[in-house]
Amino acid sequence: MILDLDIGNTLSKWRLKDADSSEIRSRGAVWTREQWKPGADIPDLDVVEAVRISSVARAAVLEQTVSLLHRSVPQVHVARSTPEALGVVNGYVEPHRLGVDRWMGVLAGYQLAGGCCAVDCGSAITVDFVLPGGRHLGGYILPGLRLMKESLKLGTRNVAIDPDSEAEELLLPGTRTVEAVNHGIYLAAVSAVNRIYSEVCDREGVALPMLLTGGDARVVARGVQSPHAVWPDMVYGGLEACFPLTAAERNGRMSGAPRVPAPAGLEKIRAGLAFSMLL
Ligand SMILES: Nc1ncnc2c1ncn2[C@@H]1O[C@H](COP(=O)(O)OP(=O)(O)O)[C@@H](O)[C@H]1O
Numbered sequence: 683m684i685l686d687l688d689i690g691n692t693l694s695k696w697r698l699k700d701a702d703s704s705e706i707r708s709r710g711a712v713w714t715r716e717q718w719k720p721g722a723d724i725p726d727l728d729v730v731e732a733v734r735i736s737s738v739a740r741a742a743v744l745e746q747t748v749s750l751l752h753r754s755v756p757q758v759h760v761a762r763s764t765p766e767a768l769g770v771v772n773g774y775v776e777p778h779r780l781g782v783d784r785w786m787g788v789l790a791g792y793q794l795a796g797g798c799c800a801v802d803c804g805s806a807i808t809v810d811f812v813l814p815g816g817r818h819l820g821g822y823i824l825p826g827l828r829l830m831k832e833s834l835k836l837g838t839r840n841v842a843i844d845p846d847s848e849a850e851e852l853l854l855p856g857t858r859t860v861e862a863v864n865h866g867i868y869l870a871a872v873s874a875v876n877r878i879y880s881e882v883c884d885r886e887g888v889a890l891p892m893l894l895t896g897g898d899a900r901v902v903a904r905g906v907q908s909p910h911a912v913w914p915d916m917v918y919g920g921l922e923a924c925f926p927l928t929a930a931e932r933n934g935r936m937s938g939a940p941r942v943p944a945p946a947g948l949e950k951i952r953a954g955l956a957f958s959m960l961l
């Protein structure tokens with residue numbers, strides 16, 4: 683079995699992948715701030731022959747995890763942000779400072795769709811761009827839905843946005859504090875993603891496919907106007923592309939990769955942008 687680990691600021695996600703059949707056998711998540719302990723929802727390491735890790739947690743968390751894994755797993759691969767990989771040139775001035783989850787998402791997106799806009803809606807919402815030739819432009823970082831809500835301290839932190847709510851409903855004026863907060867932050871997040879996407883496509887003169895991942899991807903996606911695909915395993919896709927271990931991976935296949943819809947035409951994106959600037 684292969685253990686893939688995506689350690690974010692909030693949750694450490696894992697999945698077990700069968701090295702022969704390439705099937706995903708199980709998956710789970712534990713709070714990043716809590717240590718892995720027996721009894722928690724963690725995978726059985728006895729069956730694991732290789733681990734691949736993307737981590738944006740404190741260096742100490744990664745070190746502890748790697749040393750724990752090394753005790754029972756022969757192969758441990760830790761992803762890093764590099765100046766160039768798989769045909770993509772990292773746009774950061776200091777490439778290693780780009781969050782490795784963003785880098786994994788960009789590499790997976792490029793492998794699947796070519797030039798693209800990769801959005802990760804987790805503790806932070808990140809929006810990254812890579813052009814069809816492989817030039818990563820850098821991106822945008824804003825607080826995620828949960829962080830925005832916690833920063834308000836209005837006693838609403840424990841009332842999450844219902845991920846099944848319709849976008850239309852979430853865009854209405856709230857008539858209680860919790861609703862006003864949820865609708866406010868939702869509008870902030872989706873407006874930012876929509877505007878950023880249009881601005882960059884307009885500036886670069888190219889309509890890019892859009893991919894979304896992260897704990898809040900589904901609900902944010904419902905407010906995204908442009909054609910897009912949600913890909914929960916996008917960070918894992920980057921790990922598969924950087925450290926291919928199975929036959930399917932060596933052939934460039936990434937588990938759970940969605941069908942990516944063609945983007946709207948550039949003229950339509952530009953018209954939408956011009957319209958939003960009139961308001
Ligand atoms: N069951 C859940 N537990 C915790 N957070 C959740 C859950 N469902 C959705 N979320 C949202 O997803 C975010 C965490 O998403 P994730 O992509 O795992 O973040 P990170 O990679 O930063 O750890 C939270 O900030 C929260 O807004």
Ligand SMILES: CC(C)(COP(=O)(O)O)[C@@H](O)C(=O)NCCC(=O)O
Nearest residue numbers: 690691738779780781783804805806
């Ligand atoms: C921006 C992030 C905090 C997002 O992390 P996440 O929300 O997925 O936990 C992470 O990618 C990070 O720590 N990046 C380093 C700074 C940068 O990318 O510029």
Ligand SMILES: [K+]
Nearest residue numbers: 802804806808
């Ligand atoms: K994120």
